[in-house]
Amino acid sequence: MNKKKSIFESNVLYTIIAILVGFVIGAVFLLIAGISPAVAYGKLIDSVFSKPKYLIWTLTYASPLIFTGLSVAFSFRTGVFNIGAEGQFVVGSLAACVLGILLDLPPVLHALVCIAAAAAAGCVWSLIVGVLKVKRGIHEVLSFIMFNWIAFYLSNYVVNIPAIHKGSGEATKDVLDSARILFPEGIRNFLDCSAANWGIVLAVAAGIAMWVIIEKTTLGYRLKAVGYNSHGALYGGINANKSILTALGISGALAGLGGAVQILGMSGRLSQFAAQEQYGFQGITVALIGSSSPIGCIFSGIFYGAMKYGGSKLSIVKAPSEVVDIIMGCVILFIAISQIFRILFKNLRKKKEVS
């Protein structure tokens, strides 16, 4: 009885229901667009699961999303709302890319320097907003959105600086091999995935680190106290402003790391953006689906990665890849109203108990 209840009341069940409902609604849209949902979803599943190398690709797609998801989740857990992961991700990838091109260092060290620089860039980008909030009382959501755009244009500017830009294309030169975090060539060949990299390992490590910080350290205690009840924390002698800055700094660093993983792992260069890349915003989705828990974010990041990777192949069956966005949007909507499911289940159970 008790076991059953805990399943019924856990987040996991409602998340799964929300995901299923998301797919159903996506199917409706596909039907309206005159595409058979069976074919489209078949392709989606096929393109993720049919070969082992597709799964590796999925993980590669997932790594940056796990980072931005953790970034947003960390901010949720500590009572701030980092809607600026997008911008922090961009400055992180920018820092990693520029140093990856310009510096000349031995292999592992080069990558580490780029990764550290990306984390620092994301951290600083977020901290500026934090300082504006703490010192000037400017609401973080406003400045985060502005800083997303500043990062966007800054990146496009830097990409076009001659020392970094590559010939005639839209992108930068390639990051030096010494800065890449790809798996050794043998392993990549074995996995049959040219972009297989350490990103997923780093993402899982970051998830574990976040869990430790939140659950096991005095830092986590302090940040949570301020996030839950800043008056109570103040009364207890905890400096709220310092905590808010720390929380935003760590959150920003996580997003910046996501940017590094994307550049040094997957793409190897930075392209000029036509529009915001959305990694940060997708991080919000990942955090919500993962109910802001580090473990949850790892799984939901992989789910989102699979959707993105599978979605990119939908055009083969002439289905718009935007279906994926519709599905993810619906999932979020239904997670938000999962309270309703919860109540429904409770009532059902009660009726059963009575009869």
Place this chain on the structure above:
Amino acid sequence: MGRESHMDESTVVISMKDIVKKFGDFTANDHINLTVHKGEVHAILGENGAGKSTLMNVLCGLYKPTSGQIFINGKEVQFSSPKNAIEMGIGMVHQHFMLIQPFTVTDNIILGVEPAKGLVVDKKTAREKVLELSERYAMKVDPDAKIEDISVGMQQRVEILKVLYRGADTLILDEPTASLTPQEIEGLMEIISNLTADGKSVILITHKLKEITACSDYCTIIRQGKYIQTVKVEDVNENELAAMMVGREVNFRVEKKEQEPGEVVLDVKNLRAKDYRGVEIVKGLNLQVRRGEIVGLAGVDGNGQTELVEVLTGLRRGESGEVKVLGKDLFNKNPHDTFAGGISSIPADRQKHGLILEFSNEDNLILQHFEEEPFSRNGILNRKAIREHATELIEKFDVRPRGCEGAPSGTLSGGNQQKVIIAREVTNDKDLLIAVNPTRGLDVGAIEFVHKYLVEQRNKNRAVLLVSFELDEIMSLSDRIEVIFDGQITGSVPGRDADEKELGFMMAGGKKHE
């Protein structure tokens, strides 16, 4: 039987039968019965955690009972929300306020039932109606103030007005007097008698036996979730009520040995501070508290005592003056530094300042100490030490239910939340303990217990500053009573031979008779 009138079926408005409410495996209400008649005041008495609030939350539609039936005017009902209940004329004023902090008083009162002019809320009419109500029932509120800025007392009045505004026939008041001053309580008692004269019924939860004997007709006693009995209040006295409730005799007297106060611990000189509106409310206050004495600060709410304590603990900035603890300057320091400087405090608002409700009890119990050994080392929390610490305090301070170390503090009953705070602050063993309404919402058994701990602090040669709206509490505990009026100390009397009438006179601004 001897309770003929109570057996009269025709005037029964509310009847709860065999109510059971479980939280997980824990049974908070275990087959409780309650019958309320038209026009009566029905008191509910029980220890902290007995299940009073839970039962009332069932009645007002907030909780669904696990089993049992509710009849309103003879018809069985099932509420799915408080809105349902208020439509049936049942309105509840909760023990912990359910107000929206950044909204004004008026906004909170009319929330959900706003008078409209076309599509917009008719604020003017609403404000007038609120003012009219507040005047009719003699409950002073500032209709335009924001909730976050007003005192606990005023927030309570807003809650009561909120229910009256919605036109409830049966009012459930869950410890409405816990934060009111004696004067305000008298006013409330008057309101209650007006309401019942008007045919409305009032269900009153209170730990103050005096209030039960003074204004209620029947009293239902609950012990550890179980129904004990319903008595006609005329037939019993306070001691009998207390014994029925805790299941043993309760000692109302505070035992205190004679002792000479020592060196000055707290020294406040010419302190000035403003309230939330920027109006000066502490106006050049002088106060000393010595080692080994309990100084009671008596005063009507709103005379600066809240602000005084906030300045002392570092939650509010003072304008000018001196605050010293053992000679060390603690004026306008932050709470971290005032604590380090030797001030520990039991705050007035337990849910805003005292606890982080989402935190477990064990985490709340180390709020000021989480960075110290043995609770953490090198930034890593030591869960085992934290758990042991909590288990010890929960046992020592009788926090119920046992085994609640890992449960969020928000799930404790009000009185037990208070015990958690007291356990933490008393064991801080600082030179000065400031206690603001420390027994607010505690049952008589627990009050006896807290008083014992405050006296123990004094006997251990600590200085204790007691701020309380309970004149009885001040008089029975204090070695010296200082009267605060209009932001200044206006009189001082030794605690031993304080006279209630004279204190009341001084608190209203009168000078001490020589």
